[in-house]
Amino acid sequence: MANEEHLAILRLGVWQWNKWREENPDVRPDLSHAELQKPNRHMPDFRGTIFARRDFERIIFEETKPHRAHFEGANFHGVDLSEANLYAAILDDANLQDAILYGANLRGVSFRDAKLQGALVQKVDLTESHLIRTNFYRADLCGVNLSPSLLSDVQMKRAKIGGTIFANVDLRDIHGLDTLYHVSPSHIGIETLYKSRGQIPEVFLRGCGVPDSMIEYARSLVAAERPIDYYSCFISYSSHDDALAERLYADLQAKGVRCWLAPHDLTPGEVIVRGIDEAIRLHDKVVLLLSEAAVLSPWVKYEVDLACTCEAGEGRTMLYPLRLDDAVLTTAQDWAVMLRKGRHIGDFRQWKDHNAYQAMFARLLRDLKAEQQ
Numbered sequence: 001m002a003n004e005e006h007l008a009i010l011r012l013g014v015w016q017w018n019k020w021r022e023e024n025p026d027v028r029p030d031l032s033h034a035e036l037q038k039p040n041r042h043m044p045d046f047r048g049t050i051f052a053r054r055d056f057e058r059i060i061f062e063e064t065k066p067h068r069a070h071f072e073g074a075n076f077h078g079v080d081l082s083e084a085n086l087y088a089a090i091l092d093d094a095n096l097q098d099a100i101l102y103g104a105n106l107r108g109v110s111f112r113d114a115k116l117q118g119a120l121v122q123k124v125d126l127t128e129s130h131l132i133r134t135n136f137y138r139a140d141l142c143g144v145n146l147s148p149s150l151l152s153d154v155q156m157k158r159a160k161i162g163g164t165i166f167a168n169v170d171l172r173d174i175h176g177l178d179t180l181y182h183v184s185p186s187h188i189g190i191e192t193l194y195k196s197r198g199q200i201p202e203v204f205l206r207g208c209g210v211p212d213s214m215i216e217y218a219r220s221l222v223a224a225e226r227p228i229d230y231y232s233c234f235i236s237y238s239s240h241d242d243a244l245a246e247r248l249y250a251d252l253q254a255k256g257v258r259c260w261l262a263p264h265d266l267t268p269g270e271v272i273v274r275g276i277d278e279a280i281r282l283h284d285k286v287v288l289l290l291s292e293a294a295v296l297s298p299w300v301k302y303e304v305d306l307a308c309t310c311e312a313g314e315g316r317t318m319l320y321p322l323r324l325d326d327a328v329l330t331t332a333q334d335w336a337v338m339l340r341k342g343r344h345i346g347d348f349r350q351w352k353d354h355n356a357y358q359a360m361f362a363r364l365l366r367d368l369k370a371e372q373q
Contacts (some may be wrong), residue, residue, distance in 0.1 A: 003030040043089040107132040117142035177204040185209030197241040231284035232258040240293035292327035
């Protein structure tokens with residue numbers, strides 16, 4: 001919980017707070033779990049209060065809720081703001097170098113002229129943050145990791161970038177990409193071109209150091225009559241069912257469906273959990289092969305839980321369950337019970353029969369057909 005003495009000094013004003021920080025350099029202020037808003041009639045209302053020019057370096061901000069607060073020119077250098085609810089806060093001209101904003105709610109936040117650049121070792125991390133109507137006008141975004149954030153109606157006019165990571169994000173709803181100041185190349189992933197349907201200003205791509213061949217590919221995505229035919233998919237299965245998984249993987253790839261299947265697609269030395277997490281988040285659908293072995297597999301359960309989390313966070317349906325036997329209909333496993341109660345489960349029990357397999361595969365292919373954008 002927040003240190004009441006530290007909160008009391010914060011309430012005194014900017015001069016008193018910064019003077020106290022200067023006189024007590026070894027004290028790490030603790031504002032953790034502070035509501036920063038009026039809990040009752042006897043307490044001052046911190047929501048919307050001005051905290052401009054305050055020095056918050058090395059502060060403990062765990063689960064603090066400073067939404068709608070004004071932090072113009074404040075110093076958040078190196079502060080961990082992970083999961084912070086900064087909804088509609090004002091951080092204009094603030095120093096957020098090396099800050100960690102992983103998973104933060106940055107909806108409606110203003111970062112005009114803010115310094116968000118990271119050092120060479122530790123970059124500002126906006127991974128999985130909600131950037132909705134966020135304003136980065138003239139902000140310094142060098143070294144910032146923007147992947148895979150939720151971007152919607154984001155303003156970046158005249159911002160500075162370099163070493164900035166735009167991996168697995170849709171850039172179509174970012175304004176001002178053609179006005180950015182590039183101090184060095186940035187990182188544009190192939191998934192970003194794909195998700196953005198190639199609708200990215202060429203001047204931005206060239207400034208990021210994207211080669212001409214990739215720019216040509218981006219043009220082809222725009223020009224293509226149907227830029228995407230099928231949803232990409234991750235195949236979740238038990239090793240007991242690898243014969244079917246291998247067959248589906250080969251047949252889907254042959255039809256132009258981008259698939260991920262472990263262990264084929266794990267880079268040597270890659271941490272398995274990290275590889276699976278990234279693969280599920282990067283693909284549109286999770287084709288789930290449900291057998292008796294799969295129902296008992298902790299790996300399959302983990303992959304289903306992660307897909308459900310992605311569904312809830314992104315508001316889209318990812319799971320495509322197929323039963324290979326009747327185990328999912330009779331098991332007492334909690335996750336499988338919830339699955340059979342809430343989802344239609346396709347019947348793939350006769351997959352070993354050639355004609356039956358072809359019919360079932362045709363149905364799967366039809367269901368993976370993506371809607372036109």
